Amino acid sequence: MASPLAVVTGASAGIGRELAREFTRHAYDLVLCAEDERIEDVAAELRGGGARVWAVRADLATGDGVAELADRVAGLDRAVDVLALNAGIGVGGAFAGSATDREDQLRVLGCNITGTVDLAKRLVPDMVRRGSGRVLVSSSTVARLPGPYQATYNASKAFLYSFSLALRAELRGTGVTVTAMLPGLTDTDFFDRARMTDTRIGATTVKDDPARVAREAFAALTAGRGTVVTGPFYNRLLFAAGRWLPDRALPWIFSFFSAPGSARTGRSVPKQRSWEQESSEQGGRGERVTPTHPARNPGTPH
Numbered sequence: 139m140a141s142p143l144a145v146v147t148g149a150s151a152g153i154g155r156e157l158a159r160e161f162t163r164h165a166y167d168l169v170l171c172a173e174d175e176r177i178e179d180v181a182a183e184l185r186g187g188g189a190r191v192w193a194v195r196a197d198l199a200t201g202d203g204v205a206e207l208a209d210r211v212a213g214l215d216r217a218v219d220v221l222a223l224n225a226g227i228g229v230g231g232a233f234a235g236s237a238t239d240r241e242d243q244l245r246v247l248g249c250n251i252t253g254t255v256d257l258a259k260r261l262v263p264d265m266v267r268r269g270s271g272r273v274l275v276s277s278s279t280v281a282r283l284p285g286p287y288q289a290t291y292n293a294s295k296a297f298l299y300s301f302s303l304a305l306r307a308e309l310r311g312t313g314v315t316v317t318a319m320l321p322g323l324t325d326t327d328f329f330d331r332a333r334m335t336d337t338r339i340g341a342t343t344v345k346d347d348p349a350r351v352a353r354e355a356f357a358a359l360t361a362g363r364g365t366v367v368t369g370p371f372y373n374r375l376l377f378a379a380g381r382w383l384p385d386r387a388l389p390w391i392f393s394f395f396s397a398p399g400s401a402r403t404g405r406s407v408p409k410q411r412s413w414e415q416e417s418s419e420q421g422g423r424g425e426r427v428t429p430t431h432p433a434r435n436p437g438t439p440h
């Protein structure tokens with residue numbers, strides 16, 4: 139019997155790479171997508187274990203990139219059994235300050251929201267026509283928490299959570315299930331890339347193992363569950379906090395952890411300081427912090 143096929147986006151690193159490894163452990167063939175060439179290394183590693191793996195380099199923050207991936211999948215002429223919509227980025231810093239570019243903010247939406255929806259719209263209808271399939275959507279435990287200094291990121295994860303639950307309800311009875319994955323802080327490149335290493339969130343060493351996240355997500359996905367909060371129990375408390383705490387308290391509490399410089403100064407919620415001050419603290423020298431992650435191709439947003 140042919141192996142099932144999983145499409146995993148954001149598979150070159152972090153949670154996505156661990157998801158890809160988890161799928162090969164369960165005898166899946168894989169289409170892996172990321173932007174940088176290191177996706178080829180992951181594909182080579184997994185082929186070494188015996189899986190059939192296709193690597194696609196595409197910028198999923200652009201319409202062309204999503205079309206490229208969808209075309210490559212269609213070209214295989216194989217049913218997609220699992221679609222893991224995992225590629226995602228964040229950007230830290232004051233929204234109105236100069237430390238975050240307009241392009242960076244729009245790219246968060248382009249990759250996390252538009253790219254995810256576009257790919258789902260291209261691949262899910264066929265799964266429904268066939269009457270089987272599993273969709274995994276990478277949201278976050280911040281899905282219910284408005285996040286000062288990462289405002290667009292948290293909002294994008296709220297979108298994905300809502301989208302995931304709604305799509306799941308629409309697809310009930312079709313044989314296709316949708317699972318929202320809600321990881322807590324996980325030990326990946328994410329915070330470096332989002333220029334958040336000087337925040338409490340970015341600097342803390344209490345982060346989850348991405349392999350554990352992938353294992354728990356795989357189990358929930360294959361069981362057809364609607365939601366999985368991965369990691370230790372306190373991640374479930376964090377997610378529940380978004381439901382039980384008053385709206386006005388949530389952003390205030392969150393900014394204690396996400397404010398630029400909060401990891402260095404130990405200060406609490408910043409008050410009565412200009413946006414420019416907030417922004418300049420990202421670099422500590424009034425400069426924009428350069429992530430150690432390789433520069434992105436700005437591309438054309440959706």
Ligand SMILES: NC(=O)c1ccc[n+]([C@@H]2O[C@H](COP(=O)([O-])OP(=O)(O)OC[C@H]3O[C@@H](n4cnc5c(N)ncnc54)[C@H](OP(=O)(O)O)[C@@H]3O)[C@@H](O)[C@H]2O)c1
Pocket residue numbers: 147148149150151152153154171172173174175196197198199200224225226227249276277278279320321322323324325326327328329331
């Ligand atoms: N780490 C956490 O604490 C955490 C918590 C909750 C949720 N999440 C979510 O989990 C998902 C994975 O995050 P991670 O922590 O594993 O981050 P990561 O280590 O930075 O990996 C991100 C992956 O997404 C890919 N990617 C980013 N932009 C892309 C683009 N425009 N086109 C194609 N691929 C792109 C990256 O590939 P390239 O490098 O090639 O671009 C990489 O493979 C994200 O959706 C994130 O929001 C993470």
